[in-house]
Amino acid sequence: MLNKLWRYSHLGLTVSSFLFLLLATITGSFLAFEPIYDKLQPYHINEGEDVTLSELITNLHNQYDEILTIQVDKNYFIKASVFSMDEAGGGEFYINPFNGNKIADIPPKKPFFEFLTNFHRSLFLKTPGRVFVGITCFFLFLIAITGLGLAIKRQGGLLKFYSKIINDKSIQYNHVALGRFLLIPIIVIALSGTYLSMDRFSLLPTVKEIAHQHTLATKDALPFFEFPIFKNTSLKDIQKLEFPFSTDEEDFFVLNLHDKEIKIHQKTGEVVETINYPITKMIAILSFDLHTGVGSIFWSVVLFISSLSILYFLYSGSIITFQRLRSSISNTFKFNQATIIILVGSENGNTKRLGKILQQSLVKAGKKVFLDTLNNYRQYENIDQLLIITSTYGQGEPPSNAGLFLNKLQSIKIIKPFSCHVIGLGSYSYPLFCEFAKKIYSKALLHNDINVPSSNPLLIHNQNYQQFRKWALDWASSLKINLELPMELATKKEKETSFKVIAKQNVIDPYDETFRLTLTTKKLKKVIPGDLIGFTPFDETQERLYSVGKCSNGDLLLSVKRHPSGVCSNFLNELKIDQEVKGKIKKNEDFYLPTKSPQIVLIANGTGIAPFLGMIHQKSQTPIRLYWGTRTKKSEELYKHQIDKSLQKNRLYQYHVAYSKEDSPYNYVQDLILRDEKTMATLLSSGGTIMICGSIIMRDSIYTLLEKICKKYSLQSLEFYLGKKQIVTDCY
Numbered sequence: 001m002l003n004k005l006w007r008y009s010h011l012g013l014t015v016s017s018f019l020f021l022l023l024a025t026i027t028g029s030f031l032a033f034e035p036i037y038d039k040l041q042p043y044h045i046n047e048g049e050d051v052t053l054s055e056l057i058t059n060l061h062n063q064y065d066e067i068l069t070i071q072v073d074k075n076y077f078i079k080a081s082v083f084s085m086d087e088a089g090g091g092e093f094y095i096n097p098f099n100g101n102k103i104a105d106i107p108p109k110k111p112f113f114e115f116l117t118n119f120h121r122s123l124f125l126k127t128p129g130r131v132f133v134g135i136t137c138f139f140l141f142l143i144a145i146t147g148l149g150l151a152i153k154r155q156g157g158l159l160k161f162y163s164k165i166i167n168d169k170s171i172q173y174n175h176v177a178l179g180r181f182l183l184i185p186i187i188v189i190a191l192s193g194t195y196l197s198m199d200r201f202s203l204l205p206t207v208k209e210i211a212h213q214h215t216l217a218t219k220d221a222l223p224f225f226e227f228p229i230f231k232n233t234s235l236k237d238i239q240k241l242e243f244p245f246s247t248d249e250e251d252f253f254v255l256n257l258h259d260k261e262i263k264i265h266q267k268t269g270e271v272v273e274t275i276n277y278p279i280t281k282m283i284a285i286l287s288f289d290l291h292t293g294v295g296s297i298f299w300s301v302v303l304f305i306s307s308l309s310i311l312y313f314l315y316s317g318s319i320i321t322f323q324r325l326r327s328s329i330s331n332t333f334k335f336n337q338a339t340i341i342i343l344v345g346s347e348n349g350n351t352k353r354l355g356k357i358l359q360q361s362l363v364k365a366g367k368k369v370f371l372d373t374l375n376n377y378r379q380y381e382n383i384d385q386l387l388i389i390t391s392t393y394g395q396g397e398p399p400s401n402a403g404l405f406l407n408k409l410q411s412i413k414i415i416k417p418f419s420c421h422v423i424g425l426g427s428y429s430y431p432l433f434c435e436f437a438k439k440i441y442s443k444a445l446l447h448n449d450i451n452v453p454s455s456n457p458l459l460i461h462n463q464n465y466q467q468f469r470k471w472a473l474d475w476a477s478s479l480k481i482n483l484e485l486p487m488e489l490a491t492k493k494e495k496e497t498s499f500k501v502i503a504k505q506n507v508i509d510p511y512d513e514t515f516r517l518t519l520t521t522k523k524l525k526k527v528i529p530g531d532l533i534g535f536t537p538f539d540e541t542q543e544r545l546y547s548v549g550k551c552s553n554g555d556l557l558l559s560v561k562r563h564p565s566g567v568c569s570n571f572l573n574e575l576k577i578d579q580e581v582k583g584k585i586k587k588n589e590d591f592y593l594p595t596k597s598p599q600i601v602l603i604a605n606g607t608g609i610a611p612f613l614g615m616i617h618q619k620s621q622t623p624i625r626l627y628w629g630t631r632t633k634k635s636e637e638l639y640k641h642q643i644d645k646s647l648q649k650n651r652l653y654q655y656h657v658a659y660s661k662e663d664s665p666y667n668y669v670q671d672l673i674l675r676d677e678k679t680m681a682t683l684l685s686s687g688g689t690i691m692i693c694g695s696i697i698m699r700d701s702i703y704t705l706l707e708k709i710c711k712k713y714s715l716q717s718l719e720f721y722l723g724k725k726q727i728v729t730d731c732y
């Protein structure tokens with residue numbers, strides 16, 4: 001509930017201030033350059049050197065007849081207003097404090113920055129504009145705070161705020177990953193801007209300046225450059241010094257330091273009065289410095305990056321909102337009319353979208369369907385079928401609209417028994433794959449009034465629509481529902497690349513058939529071992545992805561297991577030499593050979609060896625050990641030549657193979673890993689990398705093994721190495 005409130009506030013505030021925020025941010029990002037431009041002017045005091053007020057006054061006094069004011073700005077540029085009988089000598093200009101010489105005239109404010117400043121402050125709408133900008137700034141503060149709250153929730157708590165985020169290439173990832181670093185400066189910008197607006201409209205409580213009246217111990221008159229206070233005050237401590245107007249003793253020197261104003265007797269140099277600035281004024285000065293970046297190139301750059309990031313957040317936030325709206329729920333039937341209830345658990349809308357597609361198709365097929373979120377589970381009077389589609393977040397936790405479901409399932413009395421199907425959406429990148437769907441499934445199993453088919457739960461990786469579609473069609477036909485689902489989800493069209501077959505080698509043993517396909521393309525350089533190529537056979541909609549390796553001459557290499565009824569493996573198997581085939585190259589940066597790892601272990605079973613065959617040809621100084629589980633010595637022959645060559649050339653440091661269908665001491669690649677557990681432990685503790693490619697079953701049992709090895713050798717947890725990308729996988 002709180003999460004929802006937080007999210008809607010974040011969204012509502014952004015929508016209501018969108019236009020002003022956009023304009024103020026664009027102008028603000030340009031304005032961040034003004035302090036940098038100013039700071040780069042050559043009028044400053046040399047770093048590390050400083051001058052006392054008395055030395056400066058002496059220098060000026062030697063050159064000019066009268067001094068009116070001295071000012072030190074945020075860049076430590078010294079301005080003096082002086083008078084001289086000599087006509088060319090007087091005026092207001094920048095001076096060199098070491099000799100009192102004029103350095104340059106004070107340039108007028110650049111018209112470009114002047115224009116931007118006015119636009120930024122009031123959007124040229126005068127006072128109403130200033131009010132709008134002030135409110136927008138306050139909204140930005142609230143948006144940043146609610147955003148921070150949502151990011152903390154997404155990360156699983158404040159302590160985990162800066163822990164690793166798995167890059168699922170989604171726009172949400174960018175939104176959160178960037179937000180973690182830039183929300184703090186954005187909050188500073190927003191708070192300081194709000195404070196300045198409040199100050200401008202006198203909305204701050206008026207705190208009186210505290211004045212100290214000093215009793216004078218009338219001393220002898222001194223030349224003013226001999227005053228002790230001028231001798232003891234350096235230029236870096238002051239903002240301004242005003243000289244007395246007249247020789248009247250009631251006219252004082254007025255010295256503005258950073259935190260107080262001091263009045264000084266013009267004859268004796270005694271302090272007549274000290275006025276401490278009120279806290280509100282001190283905060284206003286700090287807010288101005290923080291909001292404008294004046295005096296600091298570093299802070300100006302931070303302001304510039306933060307302003308640009310606000311533009312990006314507006315963009316990414318709009319896309320996220322659009323994705324969520326696209327999947328907002330509406331129903332034709334009421335919950336107590338429907339026979340089919342679809343409940344979804346979805347954080348970012350992908351799961352909801354599948355629920356919606358299914359709902360619409362079922363309504364078209366004449367069914368009474370009700371779609372809702374898992375949190376709204378209740379008693380359904382006419383229910384026959386309950387379809388639960390849910391994603392998983394964090395450490396196997398429910399998405400935000402599903403957290404109440406398990407308790408409700410236990411506590412709400414079922415008035416009509418029903419069948420329940422559980423579909424989980426998740427990602428293999430997370431150790432607890434589809435965990436929440438699994439939890440629901442096991443809780444539903446315990447219920448007497450719920451019939452859960454044994455085929456459950458269906459677990460889907462990376463929102464694979466085809467898998468979902470196939471399940472839905474099978475389920476519908478088992479209930480004699482004539483369901484029609486779209487062949488594909490509307491997505492961006494990816495570019496196809498043409499590949500030419502240049503060699504093909506098959507190995508048929510009594511157990512299965514695998515083949516090695518060598519391809520070439522004009523875009524060879526674009527493909528890096530570990531990337532994927534997606535092929536869609538003619539008359540098919542389902543794309544099948546293959547990990548690519550490379551031969552020593554740079555040609556592409558696919559290793560494919562032919563399934564007797566596999567559409568894509570047979571399609572590829574039927575390709576002839578010189579035939580062209582279209583495919584889509586998919587970048588898979590997370591599965592590239594690491595460049596900075598001290599040691600690398602490659603673990604594969606079956607056709608999972610393909611990307612590794614490319615990697616062992618890549619130039620790398622790191623010792624690479626390859627562990628492979630295959631069926632027979634015959635199937636090994638397909639790649640043996642290439643592996644032997646890499647061993648000879650020292651590209652490959654070690655090669656270990658296990659045969660599952662031969663009389664061999666090691667039948668599975670897992671046996672080899674167990675044998676070499678010490679190597680694995682040393683590799684992990686020294687920052688090395690383990691790459692796994694092949695079947696999910698093999699990957700999971702390697703995970704279990706590695707978990708045991710980590711415990712036995714007192715290393716960090718498996719999650720730790722997964723999080724640090726010391727263990728990376730590409731499994732199917």
Ligand SMILES: Cc1cc2nc3c(=O)[nH]c(=O)nc-3n(C[C@H](O)[C@H](O)[C@H](O)COP(=O)(O)O)c2cc1C
Nearest residue numbers: 346347348349350351391392394426427430433434
């Ligand atoms: C922060 C975050 C945490 C995730 N945690 C898991 C997880 O623990 N297990 C899992 O299988 N998938 C996990 N996923 C993947 C999502 O469940 C998956 O992308 C799902 O399709 C998202 O569906 P939705 O858009 O409907 O929320 C996570 C995704 C994100 C962004």
